[in-house]
Amino acid sequence: MELVTPGIGLMFWMLVSFSIVLYILKKFAWKPILQSIHDREDSIEAALRSADKARDDMARIQADNEKILNQSRIESEKILRESKELGDKYIADARKLANVESTKMIEEAKRVIESEKVAAINQVRNEIAELSISIAEKLLKSELTDMSRQSKIIQNSLDNFRLN
Amino acid sequence: MRGKGFIHLAIILLGLFLSVQTFAQHENESKFNAGSFIIDHIGDAHEWHIVTIGETHISVPLPIIVYSKFSGLSFFSSGRLAHGESYNNFVLEHSGENKGKVVENIEGSKMTELISKFDTTEFSELLTNLNDQEFVAAKRDTLIQQFVNKDFASIEAYLSDKQFYYVPLDFSITKNVVALWVSLIILLVVFLTVAKSYKERQGSAPKGLQSFMEPIILFVRDDIARPSIGEEKYHKYMPYLLTVFFFIFINNLMGLIPIPPFGANLTGNIAVTMVLALFTFVITTVSGNNHYWTHIINTPGVPWWLKIPVPLMPIVEISGVFIKPFVLMVRLFANITAGHIIVLGFFSLIFIFGDMSPAAGFGASILSVAFVIFMTMLELLVAFIQAFVFTLLSALYFGLATEEPHHH
Numbered sequence: 001m002e003l004v005t006p007g008i009g010l011m012f013w014m015l016v017s018f019s020i021v022l023y024i025l026k027k028f029a030w031k032p033i034l035q036s037i038h039d040r041e042d043s044i045e046a047a048l049r050s051a052d053k054a055r056d057d058m059a060r061i062q063a064d065n066e067k068i069l070n071q072s073r074i075e076s077e078k079i080l081r082e083s084k085e086l087g088d089k090y091i092a093d094a095r096k097l098a099n100v101e102s103t104k105m106i107e108e109a110k111r112v113i114e115s116e117k118v119a120a121i122n123q124v125r126n127e128i129a130e131l132s133i134s135i136a137e138k139l140l141k142s143e144l145t146d147m148s149r150q151s152k153i154i155q156n157s158l159d160n161f162r163l164n
Numbered sequence: 165m166r167g168k169g170f171i172h173l174a175i176i177l178l179g180l181f182l183s184v185q186t187f188a189q190h191e192n193e194s195k196f197n198a199g200s201f202i203i204d205h206i207g208d209a210h211e212w213h214i215v216t217i218g219e220t221h222i223s224v225p226l227p228i229i230v231y232s233k234f235s236g237l238s239f240f241s242s243g244r245l246a247h248g249e250s251y252n253n254f255v256l257e258h259s260g261e262n263k264g265k266v267v268e269n270i271e272g273s274k275m276t277e278l279i280s281k282f283d284t285t286e287f288s289e290l291l292t293n294l295n296d297q298e299f300v301a302a303k304r305d306t307l308i309q310q311f312v313n314k315d316f317a318s319i320e321a322y323l324s325d326k327q328f329y330y331v332p333l334d335f336s337i338t339k340n341v342v343a344l345w346v347s348l349i350i351l352l353v354v355f356l357t358v359a360k361s362y363k364e365r366q367g368s369a370p371k372g373l374q375s376f377m378e379p380i381i382l383f384v385r386d387d388i389a390r391p392s393i394g395e396e397k398y399h400k401y402m403p404y405l406l407t408v409f410f411f412i413f414i415n416n417l418m419g420l421i422p423i424p425p426f427g428a429n430l431t432g433n434i435a436v437t438m439v440l441a442l443f444t445f446v447i448t449t450v451s452g453n454n455h456y457w458t459h460i461i462n463t464p465g466v467p468w469w470l471k472i473p474v475p476l477m478p479i480v481e482i483s484g485v486f487i488k489p490f491v492l493m494v495r496l497f498a499n500i501t502a503g504h505i506i507v508l509g510f511f512s513l514i515f516i517f518g519d520m521s522p523a524a525g526f527g528a529s530i531l532s533v534a535f536v537i538f539m540t541m542l543e544l545l546v547a548f549i550q551a552f553v554f555t556l557l558s559a560l561y562f563g564l565a566t567e568e569p570h571h572h
Contacts, residue, residue: 002263006438007208009334010338013335015442018407018440021352022403025356025406030359030403032363033355033381034399
């Protein structure tokens with residue numbers, strides 16, 4: 001029976017001592033402890049979050065880099081291609097121009113040659129004509145003394161001309 | 165492995181040592197009484213018995229503080245009451261219904277001065293406190309008749325040479341109070357140190373004692389308070405829950421160490437568990453919100469005829485308010501006391517067999533110590549579980565008291 005009868009003295013001391021210790025621990029132990037744990041948890045969470053963010057940023061930057069790199073590669077290829085095309089075009093143009101020019105020159109040359117030839121032929125013809133005239137003069141002078149011979153020469157000359 | 169072996173050896177030696185001293189203690193008494201042996205060990209005491217060597221009891225006397233309505237407040241060492249001695253009419257009873265209590269013996273002449281102010285009930289109560297109970301048995305009716313007739317002179321004639329005993333209010337610093345203070349000092353030292361290292365090592369990882377305590381603190385917070393009370397309100401109750409958890413845990417553990425200043429059965433004392441339960445009850449009642457009280461007085465979801473005309477549900481619910489802390493009190497008290505009783509029971513076996521023959525005592529001691537080791541391991545587990553259960557249930561009651569109504 002004594003076991004289940006609470007003693008007033010122990011109850012009193014328990015009530016007083018426990019209350020005091022509860023108050024002291026609450027004020028000087030539990031408050032700072034729980035606050036520190038809470039703060040630390042907050043800072044760890046913040047650190048984790050910022051690490052996550054940094055990782056995301058990193059990934060994004062890497063993706064950006066990749067993109068820029070790709071873009072620049074495409075760009076450089078394009079520039080290369082364009083320049084090559086341009087070069088080809090220049091060469092082609094130059095070639096065409098040269099062709100045209102050379103053709104023109106050849107044409108010119110041909111025309112000059114033709115005209116020279118015509119001139120030369122004309123000259124030759126004139127000279128031949130003059131020669132012929134002088135020959136004819138001479139012949140005429142010599143031949144005209146003999147009528148039959150005269151006509152024979154004229155005939156011969158004319159035959160020769162026809163051959164030319 | 166070596167350390168473990170050493171501990172086992174130490175426990176066996178301790179068992180043997182205890183057996184030797186208790187033999188000595190009970191040699192001059194008739195037989196070993198297991199019942200009183202156990203009750204003496206789990207109960208409170210006015211002195212702290214350390215060891216008995218041969219016939220010499222070595223114990224630390226503790227202060228006795230008693231308040232008597234006859235002699236007022238008295239304060240003296242329990243050493244003055246040792247060996248049945250009396251001091252200022254106070255004695256320590258060693259048998260009878262007041263066994264272990266400080267009792268004041270009052271002269272009949274002093275008592276009779278007051279009798280004229282008493283009523284009949286008070287007078288008959290007074291008679292039960294007369295030391296000479298044979299006299300009371302014979303003369304009770306006569307004395308009461310004389311009292312009713314206001315024949316105080318005859319009563320004085322009968323009682324002036326007798327003695328009354330009176331049990332004063334006892335606020336002594338008993339063994340349990342000392343154990344209580346020791347445990348509270350340990351709590352203060354440990355947690356103020358831990359709090360200091362938290363302040364010094366702000367934001368960094370815990371170290372030393374701090375890292376030993378932090379998981380337990382987090383356990384109380386995350387596995388007891390948070391799920392039971394809820395995220396918004398648990399902060400308010402954390403200091404009490406932590407204090408009560410560590411108080412019960414440390415005292416359960418201290419109760420298992422059989423060396424002073426440990427080994428008092430503090431959490432197995434109903435006064436202590438009653439105060440703890442009272443704290444939980446007061447906090448629950450004070451924090452009870454509208455929703456909580458509505459639930460008790462007008463329980464929703466219950467047929468009306470359970471409330472009107474006979475308020476059956478309100479009665480059940482209001483009983484529940486008191487039964488909850490009562491159960492907390494009894495559970496802790498019974499679990500810890502039962503553990504101690506079992507351990508002491510195994511030790512008693514040694515002496516019971518030892519009374520038959522010393523050889524049987526030695527034989528039983530091997531078996532008993534083995535069982536005591538097993539029980540102590542179990543009690544280590546119980547020490548934690550009971551601290552956990554008390555804290556968890558307190559938290560659940562706070563959670564019920566502060567619960568907000570659900571919007572369905």
